[in-house]
Amino acid sequence: MKIPEFKNEKDEAAYWDTHSAADVLDELENVVLEPTPELKEAIKSRAQNRLKMVSLRLREDQIRAVKDIAAKKDIPYQTLLRSWINEAIHSEQHSPQ
Secondary structure (H helix, E strand, O other): OOOOOOOOHHHHHHHHHHOOHHHHHHHOOOOOOOOOHHHHHHHHHHHHOOOOOOOOOOOHHHHHHHHHHHHHHOOOHHHHHHHHHHHHHHHHHOOOO
């Protein structure tokens, strides 16, 4: 089975709605893709910035307060805590000793 030429994406979508790609797998050529240096760097950077789990004990009233504030901001409370920690780290790193 040969894949036809299509005039536009709409015609192609209509074709694939009624045909299976499995019917033309033998016609497709194998392609080896190499990531660009930019993509490699982005992947490496993302892996380095991956979040790690930590355990932190807080009083119940602190947890309630954080959850209430986060709800008002319409964000997860964990995101709010990370934001506050980042702000404190930044402040400490840039304040005079």
